[in-house]
Amino acid sequence: MSASARSQTIDISLTVNGRPVQASVEPRLSLLDFLREELDLTGAKKGCNRGECGTCTVLVDGRRVNSCLVLAASASNHEVVTVEGLAKDGELHPVQQAFIEADALQCGFCTSGQIISAVACIEEGHAGSTEEIREWMSGNLCRCSCYPQIAEAVEMAARRMEADNA
Amino acid sequence: MxxxxxxxxxxxxxxxxxxxxxxxxxRYAGDQKVDGQMHAVPVLATIPAGELESIDAKQALALADGIVVLTARDMPRLHPDLDNITVPPLATRHIPMQDNLILYEGQVVALVLAPSLALATEAAKLVKPIYRTHSYINPEHQVPQSADPARGNYSGSGPLDWTKGTPDAAYASAPHKVKSIYTQPSRHANAMEPSAIVAHWHDGQLTVWDSMQHISSVQITLAAVFGLSIEDVRVIAPHTGGGFGVKAFVWPHEILAAMASKVCGKAVKFVLTRQHMYNMVGYQPQMTQHMALACDEKGQLAAIRQDVENVTSLTDDYVEFGSAAARSFYACDNISISQRVKRGNINLPTFMRAPWDGPGSWALGSALDELAHEAGIDPLDMRIRNHADTEPQTGEPWSSKMLLECYEEGARRFGWRTRPEGGTRDGYWLRGFGMADCSQGQAxxxxxxxxxxxxxxxxxxxxxxxxxxxxxxxxxxxxxxxxxxxxxxxxxxxxxxxxxxxxxxxxxxxxxxxxxxxxxxxxxxxxxxxxxxxxxxxxxxxxxxxxxxxxxxxxxxxxxxxxxxxxxxxxxxxxxxxxxxxxxMGAPGRPARSFGALFVEVLVDPDLGLVRLRRATGVYSAGRILNPLTARSQITGGIIWGWGMATMEGSHLDPERGRWISRDLAGVPIPVNADIPADLDISFVEEFDHEAGPLGARGIGELAATGVAAAVGNAIFDATGARLHDLPITPDKILGALRLV
Structure with missing residues (x-):
């Protein structure tokens, strides 16, 4: 590909954590690199850049995706929520709070992705039991190996959110 | 207090x-941003041995304005001060881009800088190195050799040969004996955060945001690389996204980023990819452990031999002291150990959770189980009988040790004495029960x-x-x-x-x-x-x-x-x-070590060879526990690391090309949430270690990952009657062994 052909950009317009964002991006730019490099939203991490680890998980229209596998251009006209967008008026999301209480994080590098994934896992109705949670949270690796605590945190948050909605 | x-x-x-x-x-190191920063992407050698003849950077430079391609010619030479920095904390004496020699696949031969990551990545692919290849030395095929004290200081951290009593004679005359060889592949740490550094020169001073495990090591090493005074190097690392040993010492990419920043006059951000983490930092080396154990009719150990070999690079002799286990775990009058290395064209291994006692406890904890079965003694009784009341190497009293309490409490919580017979069916699954000692020397x-x-x-x-x-x-x-x-x-x-x-x-x-x-x-x-x-x-x-x-x-x-x-x-x-x-390793005359006993139940599917962890009970003697919440997470994390070591993990070299065959998280499996049962039962005996320090505490982080592979292997044997000597214990090996049982 010649330099001139590659220099074309695409105008995109999306919502990130409730805020409208307009940008002109290279077609090859991933949503993860867009968030991290262009918007300086560094909560989503790059653990592998090929969809194996889940540290880059964000919500697109409420669905959890590996943002390293999504092009920024294809997120145009969609709603993106990152871990930075979960707390409301400074108040932690129940999943965030449960992760602290259950000690479901150690180094913290996978935590943003785990939390976003947990929010979606609960929303999908996949938090009915510890076994179900363990299965549906297995796309997010944790090398500190906090798995029992992560499952506990997701269950804790799910029960609290159920009670709040009852 | x-x-x-x-x-x-x-x-x-x-x-x-x-x-x-x-x-x-x-904000981790890779999240930092400095105005005007350049992104660095390395060009890595695609051959394991040879010389770099030339580099054609024309295409890369033509891609866009502002691209810089640095080669050995452009880099500053290492300041003589670096000769005064020992290896470790300098990870390796061999710093790439100082000459044209290539000693391992993945060695950095050029560094591409560009204002955006995408551009730097693309440009790096367009750089064309020309190589002259030398014959490749596969370390795994080499005859083990004595470590050379001139090849780094790693070999000086423990005895390379040590004998107490007359182990060979005692072995020959004992009624019960086992001799086996335990092997394990190289393993990569795969911390979720790949190593990253942002280096920035300003007014002759260097600031780095780095992903690491020791601030002072990075400071003194980078100062020495450039002949700076220590005060002129500022190091910032508020968070490190997991290290597990491979961020402990100063690896070449940290030096290269600082050099690149000095040369280009801008901040340089060098974030390693997952693939780079396989050959730009260390890993736990492939090991072979020759075990020979003997005991009398009552199970009293008569002889222990642990002869250990590990692969290392041509650049430095890293010695993985698995034999620390034979020197420390059990009371025995006749002990002999040796450590040898096998050098070849690979990147240098390093300390990884849990170094020394991790691999050592796998071989010794498994061999002791074999001997217990040979002698017809319960594996727990075997351990109680051979409890080391004093440090076996010196005879000195421990700082504090409550392992017997761990055995008792662990057996009670797990139900060890009333466990079903190994091989008892639960549906398709065969149940198996195993236990092993956990132990790690206290630095x-x-x-x-x-x-x-x-x-x-x-x-x-x-x-x-x-x-x-x-x-x-x-x-x-x-x-x-x-x-x-x-x-x-x-x-x-x-x-x-x-x-x-x-x-x-x-x-x-x-x-x-x-x-x-x-x-x-x-x-x-x-x-x-x-x-x-x-x-x-x-x-x-x-x-x-x-x-x-x-x-x-x-x-x-x-x-x-x-x-x-x-x-x-x-x-x-x-x-x-x-x-x-x-x-x-503890106050003089009072060696310090942390201890524990781990009991596991596994399930094995005899038709498919699948193995599952059903539950685990670990009880630990580690001095005073300061925070039970974080301590529990450390321990469960270590057990899960051990489960990965036991049943999943391994990195293998292509025998012809000398490259790691898989360099990602798809080809190298590590445990996920679904692999781990919620029922991990962790507790600590109440203890205050006055001798180890006024706080009364000892360490637990490495301890937790020791003994696990042995306990799991012993449980698989209990379930199936098949003794697997090669890690990881995967379904193919189980099925192969079951055909022979």
Whole structure:
């Protein structure tokens, strides 16, 4: 590909954590690199850049995706929520709070992705039991190996959110 | 501080960095941004042995304005000061891009800089190196050799040969004996955060944001690379996204990033990819352990031999001292060990969780199980019979050891004595039960901490330690709060940068014992200063509930300080080791080690060879536990690491091309949430280790990952009758063995 052909950009317009964002991006730019490099939203991490680890998980229209596998251009006209967008008026999301209480994080590098994934896992109705949670949270690796605590945190948050909605 | 119930230590305190991490606000090295920064992407050698003849960068440079391609010619030469830095903390003496020699596949041959990551990545692919190849030396095929003390200092950390008594004669005449060879592949750490560094020169001074486990190592090494004074290097690392040993020492990419920044005059951000983590930093080396054990009719050990070989690079001799297990675990009059290396064209291995005792406990813990079965003795009774009351190598008393209590409590909680017979069916599954010793030598490092108490009744801890998720930022506040009688909320802290009192490293499960003791000593010094001002004997002075008290006399800290006309009292203390040592393994004459007993139940599907962890019980003797919440997470994490080692993980070299066959998280499986049952039963015996340090604590981080592979292998044997000697124990190996049973 010649330099001139590659220099074309695409105008995109999306919502990130409730805020409208307009940008002109290279077609090859991933949503993860867009968030991290262009918007300086560094909560989503790059653990592998090929969809194996889940540290880059964000919500697109409420669905959890590996943002390293999504092009920024294809997120145009969609709603993106990152871990930075979960707390409301400074108040932690129940999943965030449960992760602290259950000690479901150690180094913290996978935590943003785990939390976003947990929010979606609960929303999908996949938090009915510890076994179900363990299965549906297995796309997010944790090398500190906090798995029992992560499952506990997701269950804790799910029960609290159920009670709040009852 | 008295050893009594207290309000802050021993409480389940949540992590102080929890809120910033769950909000995604914690900034790691790769999250840093400096105005005008350049992104670095390396060009890596695609051959394992040879010379770089030339590099064609024309296409890369033509891609866009602002691209820089650095080759060996462009890089500054290493300053002679670097000769004074030992290996370690310099990870390897071989720094790429100083000459044209290629010693391993993946060695950096050029560094591409560009204003955007995408551009740098694309340009790096267009750089065309031309090589002249040499014949490849596959380390795994080499004859084991003695380590050379001139190839780095790794080989000097333990005995390469050691014998006590007459093990060969004792083995020959014993009634029960086993001889087997245990093997394990190289394993990569795969911390979730790939290593990253941002280097920035400004007015002749160097600042780096780095992903690491020891601030001072990076500071002194980078200063030496450029012949700077130490004060001219600033190192910042508030968070490290997991290290597990491979961020402990200073690897070439850290030096290359700093050089590149110096050459191009801009900040350089060098974030390794997952693929780079396979050959630009270390890993646990492939090992072969020759075991020979013998015992008498009652199970008393008559002889232990542990002869260990590991692969290493052509550049430095890294020795994986698995034989630490034979020297330390069991009482025996006749012990012999040796350590040999096999050199070849690969990148250098390194310490990885859990070094030495991790691999060592796999071989020894498995061989002892074999011997117990040979002799018809329960594996737990075998261990009780051979309990090492004193340190086997020296005969010296331990600092503290409550392993017998761990055995008893573990057996009770697990139901070891009433377990079903191995091979009992549960549906398709065969049940198996196994146990093993967990044990890790306790390193203590010289470490300093500052502490300030203010008239407002607040306190501030300052020390350069790294918190990579092990929790020191939390527990050191607990230590200060308890010693000064303050609520935890009144204590703040700074860590993870130069300019603070120099802490020891965050590895070798040494942080709590080293820096924790320094914090406690600083708090005691503040208390002594207050008592002296009040003319109270310090022994009668108590600090509690924000007050200082002697008998019925009680002053708030505010009033006490007002009385003394002071706004704050500061102290700085160093946990200094006897003889001015930088590191030791316990006080002289009182070797320190952490202990534990792990019991596991596994399920094996005899038709498919699948193996599942059903439950585990671990009981540990590790001195005083400062925070049961974070301690539990450390231990469960270690057990899961051990499960990965036992049943999943391994990195293999292409025998022709000398490259790691898989360099990702798809080809190299590591445990996921679904692999791990919720039922991990963790507890600690109550213990206060006066000899290891005033805090009463020892380490747990490495301990947790020892013994697991042996316990799992022993349980698989119990379930199936098949003894697997090669890690990881995967379905194909189980099925192969079952055909032979």
């Amino acid at each position: 008295s050893h009594q119930e207290s309000s802050v230590i021993s409480e389940k305190v949540t992590r102080v960095d929890g809120p910033s991490k769950v909000r995604g606000e914690a 203590r490092f010289q470490s300093s901490a500052g502490l300030t108490l203010t008239a407002e009744g607040t306190a501030h801890v300052a020390s350069s330690f790294c918190d990579m998720g092990t929790g020191p930022a939390t527990i050191f506040r607990q230590v200060a709060a308890e010693a000064l009688g303050l609520p935890l909320s009144a204590v703040t802290s700074d860590h993870g940068q130069t300019g603070l009192p120099a802490a020891g490293p965050t590895y070798g499960q040494s942080t709590t014992i080293s820096t924790g003791n320094a914090v406690l000593m600083a708090a005691r010094e503040i208390k002594a200063k207050l008592a002296a001002h009040l003319q109270w004997p310090v022994a009668e002075t108590v600090m509690e509930d924000g007050c200082i008290r002697r008998n019925n006399e009680r002053l708030s800290i505010k009033d006490a300080m007002k009385l003394m006309g002071m706004q704050e009292i500061a102290s700085e203390s160093t946990f200094a080791l006897p003889g001015g040592a930088y590191v030791d």
